[in-house]
Amino acid sequence: MTEESRPDREEDFAIFNHLESEVRSYARSYPVVFATARGAQLFARDGTAYLDFLMGCSSLNYGHNPPALKSALIDYIAGDGITHGLDLYNEAKESFLRELDETILRPRQLDYVVQFPGPTGANAVEAALKLARKITGRSNIIAFTNGFHGLSLGALSCTGSRFHRAAAGQLLGPVTRLPYDGYFGSSVDTADYLDHLLSDPSSGVDAPAAVIVETVQGEGGLNVAGTEWLQNVAAIARRHGALLIVDDIQAGVGRTDAFFSFEGSGLRPDMVTMAKSISGYGLPMAVVLIDRLLDVWQPGEHTGTFRGNCHAFVTARAALEHFWRTDSLAASVKEKGNLLKSRLEQIARKYDPSRASAKGRGMMRGIDLKSGEIASRVVRTAFQTGLIVEAAGPKDEVVKCLPPLVIGENQLSQGLDILEGAIDSVIGSAVNKAA
Numbered sequence: 001m002t003e004e005s006r007p008d009r010e011e012d013f014a015i016f017n018h019l020e021s022e023v024r025s026y027a028r029s030y031p032v033v034f035a036t037a038r039g040a041q042l043f044a045r046d047g048t049a050y051l052d053f054l055m056g057c058s059s060l061n062y063g064h065n066p067p068a069l070k071s072a073l074i075d076y077i078a079g080d081g082i083t084h085g086l087d088l089y090n091e092a093k094e095s096f097l098r099e100l101d102e103t104i105l106r107p108r109q110l111d112y113v114v115q116f117p118g119p120t121g122a123n124a125v126e127a128a129l130k131l132a133r134k135i136t137g138r139s140n141i142i143a144f145t146n147g148f149h150g151l152s153l154g155a156l157s158c159t160g161s162r163f164h165r166a167a168a169g170q171l172l173g174p175v176t177r178l179p180y181d182g183y184f185g186s187s188v189d190t191a192d193y194l195d196h197l198l199s200d201p202s203s204g205v206d207a208p209a210a211v212i213v214e215t216v217q218g219e220g221g222l223n224v225a226g227t228e229w230l231q232n233v234a235a236i237a238r239r240h241g242a243l244l245i246v247d248d249i250q251a252g253v254g255r256t257d258a259f260f261s262f263e264g265s266g267l268r269p270d271m272v273t274m275a276k277s278i279s280g281y282g283l284p285m286a287v288v289l290i291d292r293l294l295d296v297w298q299p300g301e302h303t304g305t306f307r308g309n310c311h312a313f314v315t316a317r318a319a320l321e322h323f324w325r326t327d328s329l330a331a332s333v334k335e336k337g338n339l340l341k342s343r344l345e346q347i348a349r350k351y352d353p354s355r356a357s358a359k360g361r362g363m364m365r366g367i368d369l370k371s372g373e374i375a376s377r378v379v380r381t382a383f384q385t386g387l388i389v390e391a392a393g394p395k396d397e398v399v400k401c402l403p404p405l406v407i408g409e410n411q412l413s414q415g416l417d418i419l420e421g422a423i424d425s426v427i428g429s430a431v432n433k434a435a
């Protein structure tokens with residue numbers, strides 16, 4: 001707790017405790033009532049400032065209320081721009097598509113069409129899986145250990161977490177789970193294993209419609225796929241007639257430096273799912289990018305009422321225009337990603353590798369504390385000293401830093417100082433207890 005702040009009392013949360021379902025989750029780790037937010041900071045009702053390294057789980061890559069996006073949105077609203085447009089042609093969508101084409105797709109020679117599914121990541125994943133099954137006439141999907149693809153039933157069938165899967169209360173769709181890169185350590189090539197299974201007509205693995213993969217597993221604990229592994233998986237998918245879906249919902253939009261997380265690997269996914277930071281302002285929006293030749297949807301075959309969130313189109317366009325017409329943001333993410341890396345490694349080195357190790361890529365990095373209990377104490381301590389950060393991974397053992405991409409180096413160091421202090425106090429006391 002900073003000196004000025006005081007813990008919120010139980011009655012401060014009365015309405016939440018009375019009326020909001022037990023399903024609420026993040027709120028439990030950060031028990032204050034938040035009021036405003038700017039840049040890298042969230043402010044509680046009592047005025048206490050928190051540095052935000054959670055950033056809506058990477059939905060706010062440009063920070064809270066980025067000024068260029070805010071003024072575009074205010075102007076649009078003030079001019080009575082259309083808010084909800086089903087999928088009617090409208091100017092907000094037109095401007096977004098133009099900007100996406102000119103600033104992102106054409107310079108990268110990506111010949112995708114854009115599908116707007118319902119406005120969440122899970123909706124994008126559902127649409128991509130459905131289309132892959134329609135194209136190939138196959139039903140099986142290959143997904144990887146510790147993958148996270150959302151919690152609606154189709155997306156959930158691809159998600160690894162047993163906790164989340166169990167909540168479905170029913171058998172989940174046809175998915176074969178295979179080990180992600182490095183799952184058995186560096187000596188086992190899990191792409192080779194995938195190839196083996198798909199090549200053996202008696203392996204028991206049905207021919208897949210698609211392989212769905214994250215280049216960096218966000219919720220799964222910051223596991224990073226190697227370039228060669230990704231290339232091998234792409235080639236194996238192609239060879240076996242399966243489509244490659246890259247789920248870039250968390251790792252995309254500059255989080256790993258380039259706009260798409262797969263850019264450096266030379267991958268050409270058949271489909272790319274995006275959500276989280278695509279609107280740039282925290283407004284709900286999702287897209288599926290589909291190889292033009294694979295766009296076999298019939299009109300209205302996959303529809304939904306909220307596919308035309310014009311406010312999100314306005315901020316998404318402003319974000320592309322403001323941050324992606326040059327490569328300066330990507331360059332600064334590279335730089336700050338290196339800073340983050342060296343600082344996290346420095347913190348981890350203070351402890352035995354069995355207690356702490358740094359992991360991740362770009363500006364999605366963290367420290368594996370090897371114990372969910374220790375990580376949760378670190379999250380709590382960090383919060384009490386002014387930093388919002390969460391734990392991810394199969395046992396919630398990885399403290400995950402997702403600072404805004406536009407954060408200044410001072411605030412970045414400040415946040416890392418708080419994190420270091422929290423880790424020192426929690427692991428330090430654990431080490432002392434063990435000694």
Ligand SMILES: *Cc1c(COP(=O)(O)O)cnc(C)c1O
Pocket residue numbers: 057119120121122123125148149150151214218219247248249250251275276
């Ligand atoms: C968050 C996330 C999703 C699900 O997005 P929602 O908007 O929560 O449905 C899917 N895939 C990845 C990689 C994610 O990080």
